[in-house]
Amino acid sequence: MNAPERLETTCSRAWPPLVEEPLGEWSLRWADGFTGRANSALAVGDPGRPVGGALRAVCDFAHARGIAPMVQVVRDSPNEHAIAAAGWVPATHHGAGHEVAVLTAPLTPAPPIPGCAVHDEPTPGWWDLTLNPGEDSPVARQVLTGGKVGYGVATEGAGTAAVVRGALVDDWLHVGRLEVAPAFRRRGLASALMGAVQTWGTEHGAGHAVLQVAEGNSGALALYAGLGYALHHRYRYWVPAPGSCEDSTS
Known part of the structure; x- marks a missing residue:
């Protein structure tokens, strides 16, 4: 290959x-x-x-x-x-x-940001933001928890403001399911949470990150470009x- x-x-x-x-x-x-x-x-x-x-x-x-x-x-x-x-x-x-x-970037640890953490188990709030309407099922939950996974959560007060999924395969961190609740957008939470999950990846031996983004998702593409991700292939x-x-x- x-x-x-x-x-x-x-x-x-x-x-x-x-x-x-x-x-x-x-x-x-x-x-x-x-x-x-x-x-x-x-x-x-x-x-x-x-x-x-x-x-x-x-x-x-x-x-x-x-x-x-x-x-x-x-x-x-x-x-x-x-x-x-x-x-x-x-x-x-x-x-x-x-x-x-398909975008990739080298991984370097980021300074900790209050309110952002990566958990070993999904929280109820993580599930609420990760699963789109109509997606919640035992199969969906099994896919999302398969393998070595970190569950990134950003909190504001008592609520979950943003989530992300990081999965480890060899020396790669696969990043997916980044979502910010509508009430908390445009506050830098997506970038902060990406930093948290990337730090988690380096702590577990990953040297590079990879993520997959639909070509039509211009907002996500701009966000990831600003975080140092570059096109690997399509x-x-x-x-x-x-x-x-x-x-x-x-």
């Missing part, structure tokens, strides 16, 4: 699905529909068979588990070109955005054209 594909594998380990099956170097993932990353095939490396056959296996896996077939693939990679040639199309309907920027989600994804076993 090349560097973008290796990093995608790292990110997948930081966001573990409930079911994962290898397809050569590709990975078939299921988490009952909670997030695209945990419910798509990660198309990196060699699937061990022609791409057309690999995509049929993606369809079989997805249909057997009641999710829509979808692949996540590094943008402009040989795998993406082969997937497009097989008749699949960009997943423009994907609610979180089908084109994603990925996209692809889905079969209508009527083209039939189970090979049917």
Whole structure:
């Protein structure tokens, strides 16, 4: 695998699905529909068979588990070109955005900021801000607590003002689910909490941070650029054209 594909594998380990099956170097993932990353095939490396056959296996896996077939693939990679040639199309309907920027930054400890802490267990307030309306389920909670995770919380008074998730994989800190409550925005809490979770990462042996942001999220992209994050690569989600994804076993 090349560097973008290796990093995608790292990110997948930081966001573990409930079911994962290898397809050569590709990975078939299921988490009952909670997030695209945990419910798509990660198309990196060699699937061990022609791409057309690999995509049929993606369809079989997805249909057997009641999710829509979808692949996540590094943008402009040989795998993406082969997937497009097989008749699949960009997943423009994907609610979180089908084109994603992967950003990285070196980690250095930040001075402690009062009110910002990273916990070993999620707090009730962390759950309240992390899960979007309609997302709360046992599966979602299992995905978000899988692996070695730090739960960043910024408090104002007795309330939870902002949250973030940090997951450790080897020497990488995967950052996700940064959210600031509407009443507390534009106070610098996002940057402060990012500093807290990055310090937590260095304390646990991480040397670099990685995060994934939808290309259309200009506010988040500007925030992370200001914190020293730079583009590493991009990925996209692809889905079969209508009527083209039939189970090979049917």
